[in-house]
Amino acid sequence: MGERKGTNKYYPPDYDPKAGGLNKFLGTHALRERARKIHLGIIIVRFEMPYNIWCEGCNNHIGMGVRYNAEKTKIGMYYTTPLYQFKMKCHLCDNHIVIKTDPGNLEYVIVSGARRQENRWDPTQNEQVVPETKETQKRMFDDSMFKLEHGSEDKNSYESSKPRLIQLFNRNEEKWSDDYSANQRLRQIFRKQNSELKRSESQDSALLKRVSLSIPLLAETEEDKKMASLLSQKLKPMKSVGENRDLVRKRIISSSSLPTANFSTTKELKAVKILNNSAKKDLGIVKKSSTCVQPETKKARLSNSLVGAYGSGSDSD
Incomplete structure (x- = not known):
């Protein structure tokens, strides 16, 4: 096949071998369109992206291995190794990306038009075997x-x-060591995850159908629950000042003016009995005794008996 390439070229009838070759006779370059800027020191090559980058023109991701027609230019020397620069146009926008070689670090460096997606780390942190510098x-x-x-x-x-x-x-x-057991454990885990996924999808679809929405739902978190509880408290109907005033008045009117702690029917009957006995006893004392009892003393005695009756804590008497 190699020898056929030389014999299959078309030579026009007016071809002159003294021109020094078919390309020189036709006035073209052997690289054709790839050498259209060769007079500027630029040659068109097929460049493959060495790593993942982000285009600064459209902020889109360009993966490693994507190929472009790049303008290759020699920009200097690193000792005896030439430094090359590649300029290419993003396939998603009109932004131009410029990348150059770095033989000293065995790396490609972005000059302009993009930024590298950092996926590098220190191998010593992962206890990896690091080659010597x-x-x-x-x-x-x-x-x-x-x-x-x-x-x-x-x-x-x-x-x-x-x-x-x-x-x-x-x-x-x-x-x-046992492939069958390992495969069985993995399949059990996958079945459990699949069932949970189907259950969550059914719950989400039922909720979306009830509220007539067609948006994707995210998983519920504890922060969402707290926020929902706070919003539900805020959405409770608030009462006006007049309604609150009426409620306070009704509460005061309905409440008892006497202390109601530890008060029962038995104590009430006991208090009435003490009142009746005290009245009869006081009347008898007034008729038989020659000394006059002051009204204030009667009232004080009656109040003391009532306080004692209300203040007792047992109902057994």
């Missing part, structure tokens, strides 16, 4: 003592993490 590798190559200390630290970290690795291995063997 170039400075560490160079020092290990030049310094034998540092290499020895570094090797001893690696051995100590391995010994300290060995029990944890054994525990994880045993747990994995315990959970997943």
